[in-house]
Amino acid sequence: MNKILLRKESGMDSVVPARSGWILDWQRWAPYAAVAWSLAYTALGVYWVMSGRGFPTMSDSWGPLLGRFGPDIAWIVVMMAGIPAAAVGTAMLRGSRSRALRSLFITAGTLLAGILLLLMTSLDLLIKLGYTPYALLSLFTGVEVGEKILESWSQWATIHQLLCLLGGFLWLGATVCYARRSGDACLYCGRRDGPEGWTSPEQAARWGRIAVYVAMVVPVCYALTRYAWALGFPLGMGEKQFHVGQESGNWVRGALFLGNFILMGAFLMLGLVQRWGEVFPRWMIGLAGRRVPIALAAVPASLASVLLIVGGIGIWSGLDQMADNLAAIGVEGIRLIWEITIQLGPTLLFPVWGVALAVATLGYYYRRRGSCSVCGRGLLSQ
16 A cells, blocks of 8 residues: 655645655665665675775776775775765765764765765776676677676676665765755655746657657767678777787677667667657567656666776776887887777767666656656646
8 A cells, every 4th residue: 555645735635656666766775775785885894904805906097097096095995985985875864964964974875876976986897887798698609708707707806896876876976866855856756846847848848859869879880880891991009909800800809799789779769758768669579559668768777878988987997008008119119009999989989878878768757757747737737
């Protein structure tokens, strides 16, 4: 049975049913889950200190961006994400409305979520995700490279990154909940009394569509480079390097798996602004005509946007070291820098893709969320 909530509106009490369900009620459990995550992370930190092993390495060039600041900073972040973060989360649950404390808590929660999502994950995670379809196919073809990719998902460094992704989203959710609760907004939809402005369905449809088209440019360009290499066009590569890739079949595999996989992602992004992103199309037997759950599109799109931003930043942050190493070679090194820059071309725009996808996902949510079943706001915009 749904819970019943009372809300004062124009001097009268209106009774509206609250939503039920584990995912729909994330606003209620996310703050507690964030605190629980920090306590669990504290236990991990204690284990790493006491045992002297297990702490995920962050010195690898493919590792988390936090590693670029050195092990001391990494340990400080690990400690701050534990007991201090749990204390902040507990204070949020108490619902302090002091202006100074509210600003402090929202800033701290946002900063922690950003660090966990953007600095504690790495380009390596995006690469593994991109090659996972190929790895799954290798189970039937017996290719050892694919098996190694699948095995890498069970490595502790990868598990730690996934754990930080989970913690980042939990802390982001907890901070949003506190900001809504302490700002006299609806806990479920975030609306306040008054016009919705840029979050209205009409406005969200407009800027969300622009964000989708911007986001699609990068994956299309990326796929075109992979198809060009597979068809025999080097696109900036040296002759020797290109022929080695041809003989090994790397360019064909890149087109079949990475190129097609990323184009499929670009096509799915259209669902954020198309009708079939709201209602399952006719050809989907058993689902045709049913509404597409918002979470079915928003959750994977949010995850992808984070990984793309992290991956893009990781590529950019490694350019200076690569350039220094190659420039020391001389003229040949400068030529290699130029070739590699051309090859990386579309991947250098991954941060743009990630940000645009995040904006498009937010627009999709605002456009489809409808009226709130808890506070009743949003009816006039339907």
